[in-house]
Amino acid sequence: xxxxxxxxxxxxxxxxxxxxxxxxxxxxxxxxxxxxxxxxxxxxxxxxxxxxxxxxxxxxxxxxxxxxxxxxxxxxxxxxxxxxxxxxxxxxxxxxxxxxxxxxxxxxxxxxxxxxxxxxxxxxxxxxxxxxxxxxxxxxxxxxxxxxxxxxxxxxxxxxxxxxxxxxxxxxxxxxxxxxxxxxxxxxxxxxxxxxxxxxxxxxxxxxxxxxxxxxxxxxxxxxxxxxxxxxxxxxxxxxxxxxxxxxxxxxxxxxxxxxxxxxxxxxxxxxxxxxxxxxxxxxxxxxxxxxxxxxxxxxxxxxxxxxxxxxxxxxxxxxxxxxxxxxxxxxxxxxxxxxxxxxxxxxxxxxxxxxxxxxxxxxxxxxxxxxxxxxxxxxxxxxxxxxxxxxxxxxxxxxxxxxxxxxxxxxxxxxxxxxxxxxxxxxxxxxxxxxxxxxxxxxxxxxxxxxxxxxxxxxxxxxxxxxxxxxxxxxxxxxxxxxxxxxxxxxxxxxxxxxxxxxxxxxxxxxxxxxxxxxxxxxxxxxxxxxxxxxxxxxxxxxxxxxxxxxxxxxxxxxxxxxxxxxxxxxxxxxxxxxxxxxxxxxxxxx
Numbered sequence: 251x252x253x254x255x256x257x258x259x260x261x262x263x264x265x266x267x268x269x270x271x272x273x274x275x276x277x278x279x280x281x282x283x284x285x286x287x288x289x290x291x292x293x294x295x296x297x298x299x300x301x302x303x304x305x306x307x308x309x310x311x312x313x314x315x316x317x318x319x320x321x322x323x324x325x326x327x328x329x330x331x332x333x334x335x336x337x338x339x340x341x342x343x344x345x346x347x348x349x350x351x352x353x354x355x356x357x358x359x360x361x362x363x364x365x366x367x368x369x370x371x372x373x374x375x376x377x378x379x380x381x382x383x384x385x386x387x388x389x390x391x392x393x394x395x396x397x398x399x400x401x402x403x404x405x406x407x408x409x410x411x412x413x414x415x416x417x418x419x420x421x422x423x424x425x426x427x428x429x430x431x432x433x434x435x436x437x438x439x440x441x442x443x444x445x446x447x448x449x450x451x452x453x454x455x456x457x458x459x460x461x462x463x464x465x466x467x468x469x470x471x472x473x474x475x476x477x478x479x480x481x482x483x484x485x486x487x488x489x490x491x492x493x494x495x496x497x498x499x500x501x502x503x504x505x506x507x508x509x510x511x512x513x514x515x516x517x518x519x520x521x522x523x524x525x526x527x528x529x530x531x532x533x534x535x536x537x538x539x540x541x542x543x544x545x546x547x548x549x550x551x552x553x554x555x556x557x558x559x560x561x562x563x564x565x566x567x568x569x570x571x572x573x574x575x576x577x578x579x580x581x582x583x584x585x586x587x588x589x590x591x592x593x594x595x596x597x598x599x600x601x602x603x604x605x606x607x608x609x610x611x612x613x614x615x616x617x618x619x620x621x622x623x624x625x626x627x628x629x630x631x632x633x634x635x636x637x638x639x640x641x642x643x644x645x646x647x648x649x650x651x652x653x654x655x656x657x658x659x660x661x662x663x664x665x666x667x668x669x670x671x672x673x674x675x676x677x678x679x680x681x682x683x684x685x686x687x688x689x690x691x692x693x694x695x696x697x698x699x700x701x702x703x704x705x706x707x708x709x710x711x712x713x714x715x716x717x718x719x720x721x722x723x724x725x726x727x728x729x730x731x732x733x734x735x736x737x738x739x740x741x742x743x744x745x746x747x748x749x750x751x752x753x754x755x756x757x758x759x760x761x762x763x764x765x766x767x768x769x770x771x772x773x774x775x776x777x778x779x780x781x782x783x784x785x786x787x788x789x790x791x792x793x794x795x796x797x798x799x800x801x802x803x804x805x806x807x808x809x810x811x812x813x814x815x816x817x818x819x820x821x822x823x824x825x826x827x828x829x830x831x832x833x834x835x836x837x838x839x840x841x842x
Contacts (some may be wrong), residue, residue, distance in 0.1 A: 292339050292396045293411045296362075299337035299344060300392040300415040303330040303364065307388040308417025312644045312838050315831055317636055320381035322643050323388070327366050330390055330417075334364055339394045350393070359397035359408040366390060371418060371646055372694045383639070383699070386646045387418040421736040422837060423690060424641060425650040425724040426634060427717075428706070429744040430627075430685060432495065432655070433485020435475065435711040436745075436783055437625035437823065439556040440490050441563055442471035442478065442499075442509055443580055444549060445525070447597070454601040456577045462500075462508040462548035471509060471550070473561040474625075476783060479509065483786045484749055489711045490555040491620050492670040492681050499553075510549045513675040525551040525675065554583050555620035571615040577602045579616070587612035624711065626781060626823045630743060631707050637741075637830035642699045644838050648736065649698040650690035650727045651706065654720035655713030656750050659687030662701070666712055683710045687723060690731040716750035717742065717794075718761030721776065721807070725768045738774050739815075739837055742807065745781040747790050759794055760803075766810035767802050775815035777833045778808045782821050792819060 307330035314322035327349070335344050339362065347362030357363045368385030369375040378385045396409040442459040459471045461478060471478050479486050479499060487498040496511035512525050557573060558566040565574040573579050577598075581587050586596040593599050593608035622628055641647045653659045655666070666685050671678030686705050688698050724740045732738055748758030754768075755761040769776050778795040782788045793799075796806030797817040808815040816836065818829045 288340065288398070289396050289409055289411055292394060293413060295337070295339045296392050296394050296411055297413045297415070299334050299339070299362075300390050300413045302337065303334040303392065304388065304390045304415035304417035306330050306333040306417070307366075307390060308419060311386070311388065311417075312419045313835070314644060315640055315834060316643065317639050319383040319385070319639075319643050323368060323380055323385060326388055330366070330388065331364055334362070334390075334392060340396065344394075350391075353391055355393075356410050357393050357395035357408075359395045361395045363393045364390060365393075369416070372697060374694075383642050386643075387416050389414060389416045419643075419645050420838070421733060422641065422645040422647045423650075423728060423732040423736040423738050424647055424837070425652060425690065425727055425740045426638070426702070427652045427654060427658075427720040427724055427740060427742040427744075428630070428634060428709070429715060429717075429746070430653050430655045430709050430711060431485070431713055431715040431744075431746065431749070432487040432489055432711050433481075433715075433783070434627045434630070434745050435489050435491070435624045436481070436485050437474050437476060438490040439473065439559060439561055439623060439625075440475055440478070441554055441556055441576060441579075442550040443552040443554060443576065444512075445551045445580055452600060454577070454597055456580055456601075458576070459509065459550040460547040462510065462546065468547070471548070472556070472563070483784070483790065484715075484746055485783070488553070490553065490624055491617065491710060493666075493668045493683060493710070493712050494553055494671050495712075496553060496672040497674050500548075508548055510546065511672060511674070512549050512551045513672060552580050552583065554579050555623050557616065557619035557623055559623050566619075568619040569615050571609070571612055572606065573616070573619075574603055574606070578606055582612045582616040583620075585613040621707070626745065626783065626826070627709075627711050629823045629826055630745075630781070631709070633826040633830045634743065635703055635706060636827060637834055638699060638702060640831065640834040641837065642697070644834065646736075647697065647699070648690060648692070648733065649688070649702055650724065650731075651686060651688040651698070651702045652720050652723045652727070653685050653687065653709055654716055654723075655685060657685075657716055657752075658719040658723040659685045660723075662686050662688050662705070668712070683712055684708050685712075690727045692731055692733045714750040715744065715746050715748055716752065716758070716761070717744060717748045717807070718754055718758065718763075718765045719750075719752060721762065721765035722754055722768065725765065725772060725774060728774055729772055738772075740769060740774060740776045740811075741779070741833060742776055742795075743779045743781070744791075744795075745783060746787060747794050762794060762807060763802055763805065763810055766807040769811040770813070773813050774811065775813040776808050776811040777815050777836070778806070778817045779826075779829055779833070780817065780819050781823070781826065782819060785821075788819065788821075792817070795819075 307326040310329040311326040316322040342360045344362040350363040350365040353365040367389040369387040370378050370384040391414050393412040444457040446455050448455045460468050497514035499509035556563040581598040586598040587608045665682040667682045670681045728738045748762045751758045751761045754764040780791045780795045795817050797808035799805035800809040808817040
């Protein structure tokens with residue numbers, strides 16, 4: 251028996267068609283696989299470009315030293331774009347890559363785009379707007395349009411790929427120890443005035459007092475506190491603004507203080523009662539007819555700040571308030587230009603220029619203008635504020651402020667309560683003067699930047715110089731409240747040398763050096779800024795602050811603490827800003 255098989259033409263056609271379909275499918279699958287591999291390669295190359303851009307942005311932001319966060323962030327973004335453009339994807343240079351108009355923009359084939367977002371690491375990386383100083387992390391999103399090798403065959407024109415990379419500034423826990431001792435305003439331009447009622451003329455005279463000693467004796471007492479009083483090396487306890495401590499302008503037996511406050515019963519040549527107890531209006535008092543007294547040429551009743559910034563007050567207008575002469579300055583400082591009642595009862599109405607009329611806010615305007623002329627305190631406040639801004643932009647910084655005079659501050663609301671004008675003149679009232687310590691916080695959302703910027707300008711010069719207490723407080727804050735991963739540093743600003751001891755030692759210098767030893771044991775560097783208002787203080791100031799002698803008994807604070815801390819001697823107030831900026835650069839290098 252035999253069998254015959256006949257292959258039909260339709261069967262042959264089906265087999266061939268199936269073979270062709272299989273070949274086509276295999277070819278298409280191979281092309282898709284090839285393109286997928288190319289896309290993955292493109293993504294890896296894009297990742298490298300984005301990572302480099304993110305690191306470049308962070309490095310630029312961390313070294314910007316720019317007081318304008320917007321400018322710093324824009325510069326960082328431009329650096330990121332430039333770095334991104336130096337790379338290539340699938341052999342295509344990214345030279346012409348640009349910043350995307352939005353994060354959703356899709357690139358064309360062989361086109362690279364970058365978009366940026368600023369994140370706040372202290373608030374769960376929440377997105378913030380350009381210019382926000384909390385934008386310390388730059389999120390870089392790169393996209394690239396892959397041009398498929400077999401795009402026409404596969405009907406695909408472009409395949410967008412993307413990658414995200416972030417670059418953040420380093421973390422720093424920083425304590426600023428800020429000197430508020432009385433001498434920190436010794437370069438303030440002031441006038442010592444004897445305000446005297448002249449019965450014959452029916453008005454008050456405003457006489458510029460004369461120095462009883464000094465160089466030269468008998469010179470008009472107008473100019474800086476330093477030049478008028480000629481204090482010892484540690485500076486003058488007299489202050490241009492409240493608390494003024496005017497009796498300190500003539501310590502009994504100390505002829506270096508040549509001026510005699512009229513209410514200082516112990517001062518040589520003083521004329522008690524010349525200023526008088528106020529008979530109307532509000533403190534700090536009004537002239538009393540018949541009690542003018544005479545006193546010596548060095549006797550004075552008022553110490554006012556020359557708010558025009560000159561050694562001899564020549565008049566100025568501040569915030570719309572007119573101060574044409576010395577009489578207006580004195581009456582505004584006393585509060586006698588606030589309303590018609592006090593204007594008349596104080597007899598200021600008979601004495602100031604006829605175009606001066608009482609307006610509420612005159613006294614506040616005087617004090618605001620005076621605060622901007624308290625030197626070098628005002629200059630140090632501005633320089634320190636700028637320093638904090640740089641560190642807030644350049645690093646993920648948490649701040650602590652330790653202000654100090656006789657003692658270091660203990661809380662954000664700490665203050666010194668004392669007589670506004672002098673302890674011998676109770677009619678002048680008392681005031682509370684901030685000496686704050688704003689504690690370091692490890693909480694992500696509590697950097698203290700804004701809090702310190704707000705309170706620092708309100709501080710006033712008063713008291714002695716307890717550097718040891720300030721440093722001891724700073725070390726305690728860093729040991730107790732610092733973030734685990736953050737670098738630590740202390741910046742100490744002072745215009746002198748230790749004059750008050752405790753709590754580590756009764757001797758002021760030993761007290762400060764023992765605090766530096768505590769910093770060294772905790773690996774905390776101390777950067778010291780010594781402002782020398784006179785050449786005479788340079789040797790002793792350098793001896794206690796230097797970075798060259800690390801002997802714990804005789805050395806300098808920066809050297810004893812070690813760990814890279816530096817000493818900066820500043821002999822010109824104008825250089826304070828540059829000095830703080832220099833320290834900011836060194837601190838940024840420390841945290842890298």
